[in-house]
Amino acid sequence: MSKILIIEDEAAIRRVLSKILSEESDDYVVTEAEDGLQGLEKIKLEDFDLVICDIKMPKMDGEEVLQEAKKIKPEIPFVMISGHGDLETAVNTMRLGAFDYISKPPDLNRLLNTVRNALDKKTLVVENTRLKKKVSKNYQMIGESEPIEHIKEMIDKVAQTDARVLITGPNGTGKELVAHNLHEKSPRADFPLIEVNCAAIPSELIESELFGHVKGAFTSAVKDRAGKFEAANKGTIFLDEIGDMSLPAQAKVLRALQESVVTRVGADKDIKVDVRVIAATNKDLRKEIDEGRFREDLYHRLAVILIKVPGLNDRRSDIPLLINHFTIKIAEENGTSPKVFSKEAIALLQEYDWTGNIRELRNVVERLIILGGKEVSKADVQMFASK
Numbered sequence: 001m002s003k004i005l006i007i008e009d010e011a012a013i014r015r016v017l018s019k020i021l022s023e024e025s026d027d028y029v030v031t032e033a034e035d036g037l038q039g040l041e042k043i044k045l046e047d048f049d050l051v052i053c054d055i056k057m058p059k060m061d062g063e064e065v066l067q068e069a070k071k072i073k074p075e076i077p078f079v080m081i082s083g084h085g086d087l088e089t090a091v092n093t094m095r096l097g098a099f100d101y102i103s104k105p106p107d108l109n110r111l112l113n114t115v116r117n118a119l120d121k122k123t124l125v126v127e128n129t130r131l132k133k134k135v136s137k138n139y140q141m142i143g144e145s146e147p148i149e150h151i152k153e154m155i156d157k158v159a160q161t162d163a164r165v166l167i168t169g170p171n172g173t174g175k176e177l178v179a180h181n182l183h184e185k186s187p188r189a190d191f192p193l194i195e196v197n198c199a200a201i202p203s204e205l206i207e208s209e210l211f212g213h214v215k216g217a218f219t220s221a222v223k224d225r226a227g228k229f230e231a232a233n234k235g236t237i238f239l240d241e242i243g244d245m246s247l248p249a250q251a252k253v254l255r256a257l258q259e260s261v262v263t264r265v266g267a268d269k270d271i272k273v274d275v276r277v278i279a280a281t282n283k284d285l286r287k288e289i290d291e292g293r294f295r296e297d298l299y300h301r302l303a304v305i306l307i308k309v310p311g312l313n314d315r316r317s318d319i320p321l322l323i324n325h326f327t328i329k330i331a332e333e334n335g336t337s338p339k340v341f342s343k344e345a346i347a348l349l350q351e352y353d354w355t356g357n358i359r360e361l362r363n364v365v366e367r368l369i370i371l372g373g374k375e376v377s378k379a380d381v382q383m384f385a386s387k
């Protein structure tokens with residue numbers, strides 16, 4: 001069912017539109033409003049899939065209705081109806097976010113086509129928002145401890161900028177999660193976040209992986225290929241485990257950061273890229289610099305903003321929340337209802353040594369869900385998760 005609202009002060013046109021749409025499809029449910037004010041009231045109270053709105057109306061004109069509606073329900077597409085002499089306004093409404101406009105008297109085919117397109121777009125927007133929510137839920141940062149609150153505040157501030165961020169902390173503490181949150185909250189969120197695990201790529205391949213290559217650059221280069229920097233254009237590149245990158249690769253990355261250009265291996269021309277760089281490492285880069293394994297100039301380029309993610313042992317107050325989060329997640333994944341952990345079980349888990357951090361905690365919770373009783377008890381923890 002598609003709910004369509006027609007806002008039109010001329011009764012004859014309103015009725016024609018309403019009749020055409022109702023006869024076109026049983027799926028269209030049409031509501032009418034006589035002026036802008038009435039229309040806006042209806043938009044506030046009901047969820048419409050499409051609004052068809054006249055431009056010239058007493059009380060409140062179509063442009064105003066559009067602007068007000070965009071503030072409260074930005075996802076509803078608007079098709080404007082323009083009369084003689086307000087074509088310029090009609091074009092302007094497109095700039096204000098209208099989906100399209102039709103002229104008076106409405107041409108039947110054009111009207112029905114526009115309505116169909118607008119409704120399709122609405123479905124896509126809704127689906128997109130739903131998927132985005134789903135994705136961002138996967139990267140939800142659980143925790144209310146002081147260090148986590150501080151990290152969340154940093155993310156909110158820094159995400160809005162293009163500043164480079166270096167995330168440090170032990171394995172399994174959530175560095176990747178921080179990188180995802182930074183990207184998703186940034187104006188670059190509609191463009192890709194490209195992750196590169198620098199430790200997993202052999203040093204002789206990393207240059208081609210990051211910057212691409214041209215056909216014939218080396219034996220296995222059978223065709224031109226773009227690298228990760230190009231793939232991340234307008235978005236973000238996340239260089240994970242940057243502390244494991246070889247010195248020659250570091251030199252190439254430094255150049256990309258300094259000049260915002262990359263050169264495919266074997267090519268002679270530069271390609272301009274607009275990429276935000278986020279890097280992470282579990283290594284102490286200062287020590288790596290002292291020992292000659294990491295370039296100091298690259299460190300300063302990367303570490304404009306430093307986010308230190310503490311180990312789980314330094315934020316034990318988050319453990320109950322995390323256990324709860326993982327029981328719900330695991331239940332969702334298995335299509336079962338979440339298991340309950342007794343207070344004593346949680347208290348005992350809170351005392352354990354979590355050098356394996358959140359990744360280890362999740363594994364333990366999963367093990368307890370599988371092996372423990374209906375309610376996971378302290379004895380279950382002692383038996384299946386003892387340290």
Ligand SMILES: Nc1ncnc2c1ncn2[C@@H]1O[C@H](COP(=O)(O)OP(=O)(O)OP(=O)(O)O)[C@@H](O)[C@H]1O
Nearest residue numbers: 140141142143170171172173174175176177358359
């Ligand atoms: N605050 C948190 N809330 C919920 N889940 C979290 C949190 N921090 C980490 N996790 C989860 O723990 C796991 C490990 O996190 P992540 O991969 O981000 O860690 P990492 O520091 O990047 O690890 P590594 O250095 O080993 O790559 C992931 O499944 C992640 O979703």
